[in-house]
Amino acid sequence: MITASAALNSLLLTSDQLVVVDCYDITLQDGTVIRWTSADAPVAVDIAGVRTLFSVGPLITRNNIKLVIGVQVDSLTLTLTADDAVTIGSVPLIKAAVSGRLDGATVRLYRAYAADWTSGWVGVLTRFAGTVADVSGGRSQLEIKVNNHLQLLNTQQPVRSYQAGCTWTLYDTSCAASKHTSIGTVVSVAQRWEFQTSIDSGATNLGTSMLPISLGVVLQGGQLKFTSGKNSGFTYPVKTWSGSTATLLRPAGLEIAVGDSFQVTWGCNKTIQVCDFVYANKANYGGFPFIPAAETAVPV
Known part of the structure; x- marks a missing residue:
């Protein structure tokens, strides 16, 4: 009113x-x-x-x-x-x-x-x-x-559904995982959405044992915030992270230059392996990893 x-x-x-x-x-x-x-x-x-x-x-x-x-x-x-x-x-x-x-x-x-x-x-x-x-x-x-x-x-009802992947939003109160970050610098630039990086391993919080999970898996889906350069203060979602190559979901608003520094807040692929090995948060996993896979019934 x-x-x-x-x-x-x-x-x-x-x-x-x-x-x-x-x-x-x-x-x-x-x-x-x-x-x-x-x-x-x-x-x-x-x-x-x-x-x-x-x-x-x-x-x-x-x-x-x-x-x-x-x-x-x-x-x-x-x-x-x-x-x-x-x-x-x-x-x-x-x-x-x-x-x-x-x-x-x-x-x-x-x-x-x-x-x-x-x-x-x-x-x-x-x-x-x-x-x-x-x-x-x-x-x-x-x-x-x-x-x-x-x-x-316009929200799905019921809010939660039975599925193998986690239904929580990473770092929210239901997830309760500790926030993990990495810092690095730009080494070379191919496009405003793709560039080579150097990650500072000494400033990377690996939490518990990463075991079979590579750093690129958890950086994918994360949020990259530039801390220097023309894009300083701006945050972009990470589409993929393969080796040392970062690809953003959308182009940066301004030019990315060699030497620009950034901080990446880790993402999550919603699997119990990442939840357990990376975040040591298996007790709060919001999915049902052992739910049977969908099957196709074929008449005989």
Whole structure:
């Protein structure tokens, strides 16, 4: 339900003309908060009793919002036009977005109201809230699709199923495995998604005996975060890790250079062997490794 303050209710009921602007609150997965407005000047409004400032950012347009009764998942499509002067941290907005910085971000759309441009902002209404589902961009324009939080209801029921592979998410409370990491440097670069690496074995936490499990098996499916170079601070999922060759699931947003350092948080292939030998976590394994394999019945 959309609620408004007493002052805003009074303004909406008594004024024939209003000034209305959009305000966007974007919270990235790392906790960074970005606040932009569609107005030509910064907008300071009270949200939940807290004075909040929305700055002038990129040119933002959006589709219309519809309100329906039920559990239909609505979406908001934002089109952002910006040059390299608009940044997230020190990285231009477009490059940061296509490299995954906005993935999974929470977006809230507020509408701020005032009697005119010379008077103060009376209040805001929350018009949409959701999570970034898709990002695509070109040279100077970015399109972001945001699904509202009803998409969280689209969950498999029952949540757990009988299968050989583990059903837990690595490092969550059900898994309870200790986080393992490796650090290394880039030795040579083939593409922005593929490069040769050198892993610092002295700084690699091997946990218990790795036995038949190679380091590449657990680095595959992990998360690689650059700690130096142009991509410093950005994290990319690892698609494969063969020998010393790392292949990312998507290209890095900026150029990778020889000597760039990184940290890899290990992944898991959901088998009981990795759970036991690598993480010493067999007691918390979330799968059923001895469940019979599917068989085909053939009439005779």
